Amino acid sequence: MAKIKPFRCIRPNAGVVSRVAALPYDVYNREEAKVEVAKEPLSFLRIDRAETQFDDSVDTYDAKVYAKARETLEEMISDGTFIADEESCYYLYELTMNGRSQTGIVACASIDDYMNNVIKKHENTREDKEIDRINHVDICNAQTGPIFLAYRAVTQLNEVVDKVKKEALLYGFTSPDGITHNVWKVSESEDNAVIEKAFDDMNQIYIADGHHRCASAVKVGLKRRNENPNYSGDEEFNYFLSVLFPDEQLMIMDYNRAVKDLNGYSKEDFIYEVEKNFNVTLVGDKAYEPEHKSDFGMYLDKQWYKLEAKDDLKAITDPVDGLDVSVLQDYLLKPILGIEDPRMDKRIEFIGGIRGLEELERRVNSDMEVAFAMYPTSIEELFAVADADRLMPPKSTWFEPKLRSGIFIHSLG
Known part of the structure; x- marks a missing residue:
């Protein structure tokens, strides 16, 4: 009560x-x-x-x-x-x-x-x-x-x-x-x-x-x-x-990510690594806003890509590990870009969805190398994490x- x-x-x-x-x-x-x-x-x-x-x-x-x-x-x-x-x-x-x-x-x-x-x-x-x-x-x-x-x-x-x-x-x-x-x-x-x-x-x-x-x-x-x-x-x-x-x-709005560099990868090698866990589709110069859970937008070298998590990642049922912000962190940001602790790493920045996808483009075209547009965390996902007495990754929700x-x-x- x-x-x-x-x-x-x-x-x-x-x-x-x-x-x-x-x-x-x-x-x-x-x-x-x-x-x-x-x-x-x-x-x-x-x-x-x-x-x-x-x-x-x-x-x-x-x-x-x-x-x-x-x-x-x-x-x-x-x-x-x-x-x-x-x-x-x-x-x-x-x-x-x-x-x-x-x-x-x-x-x-x-x-x-x-x-x-x-x-x-x-x-x-x-x-x-x-x-x-x-x-x-x-x-x-x-x-x-x-x-x-x-x-x-x-x-x-x-x-x-x-x-x-x-x-x-x-x-x-x-x-x-x-x-x-x-x-x-x-x-x-x-x-x-x-x-x-x-x-x-x-x-x-x-x-x-x-x-x-x-x-x-x-x-x-x-x-x-x-x-x-x-x-x-x-x-x-x-x-x-x-x-x-x-x-x-x-x-809840999207809470997007931008990273300063590709951790030593060339563009081609980076995309090759991403394709191990995500289906990658070139969209072009028109901003791609994710329409579904498990989909991500990626802006790199003035081009937008759609990233779709592969089926084994979509099948994750854990209330925290299955969050899109966790999937991106655990299967891309950490293993490929070397972002071990997003709370402390100065190479990553978080951009509230209220600023729009044009802000991701602006940052990548100025001082960042790659940006990721997220599908918003749902209120049901928030409740599920809290009910399990668990914690969300940083910057999961933007109200x-x-x-x-x-x-x-x-x-x-």
């Missing part, structure tokens, strides 16, 4: 929500974040990436950066940029991209469910990336970026969501990237009760995106428990901010659209 509870939200006033809402902190490097804040002084990046308020001599992870984040948040609450709801409730958050919508339930999830594996993971986290968000959440005393969770769709939740979406919008705006964001408050107590009961009946929910933010939020909660040995379990630090989406609405930070804030008390 999953404990998913309503909360008292701190949120922007309606007049400025479109200016405050920002893409997640880790989408930008420091220079890019500074540009965004210069363009929009109310951008939530002022809080999420408070180093933007200092010159470059101040380290991104300096203690004064986190103190500035808290100070800025408190100032924006004091001046009315943010308001605090009086009652605890759920919210609905709908994102529409290219005419396709997905609607999630904004709520708080339990750190105990994370530790007990009711909330399932499919990625490893890195301690150095966790430390930054641990400091940010702990010093701000708030969670400012929601975790993207997924669940298997259930009729009761679909019905409540459809009902509430007929009511008046709390917010509605379109961000500069063309994504439409709509928010509703779930005000009726009976609707809140249905939501809570429906999640209580679930045995598992899944982290779709935000593993580092989630792990950091949990570690802050455990730190607060150590500091408050008489905690009851009801304190806000026992929960973390989430948006939960039904699986049937989610879209779009991205949840905005700054629309919902969860205070830790």
Whole structure:
């Protein structure tokens, strides 16, 4: 059973929500974040990436950066940029991209469910990336970026969501990237009760995106428990901010690969090696986007090729080894191109599908040697890996659209 509870939200006033809402902190490097804040002084990046308020001599992870984040948040609450709801409730958050919508339930999830594996993971986290968000959440005393969770769709939740979406919008705006964001408050107590009961009946929910933010939020909660040995379990630090989406609405995009060299092979010898495990078809200069699982696009020397995994590779049933990203890694990138550890090897780069296949062409025509277009990992494959208590290879999934930070804030008390 999953404990998913309503909360008292701190949120922007309606007049400025479109200016405050920002893409997640880790989408930008420091220079890019500074540009965004210069363009929009109310951008939530002022809080999420408070180093933007200092010159470059101040380290991104300096203690004064986190103190500035808290100070800025408190100032924006004091001046009315943010308001605090009086009652605890759920919210609905709908994102529409290219005419396709997905609607999630904004709520708080339990750190105990994370530790007990009711909330399932499919990625490893890195301690150095966790430390930054641990400091940010702990010093701000708030969670400012929601975790993207997924669940298997259930009729009761679909019905409540459809009902509430007929009511008046709390917010509605379109961000500069063309994504439409709509928010509703779930005000009726009976609707809140249905939501809570429906999640209580679930045995598992899944982290779709935000593993580092989630792990950091949990570690802050455990730190607060150590500091408050008489905690009851009801304190806000026992929960973390989430948006939960039904699986049937989610879209995972391709997460493509580019490699700097052919590991000493000539083009002809490289293709000869690839043909041992893949059927290789020359497509020409028109980009090839894989249409099926086990198919890959390859861009090399200004030409596109279709790679089709041979039957013995298609027959792999293991939930991890059978992923397309695993097949490419295990039967091409590692044995032929020498990419032993894609997490660490500087010869490989990962390119989100949102950038399109033209980005693969651009990179190969400039600073890379070969690129691979992937068929997207499915949400069912993600669930299967997590249910098996296994981990996906790095950069297996690219979710779009991205949840905005700054629309919902969860205070830790």
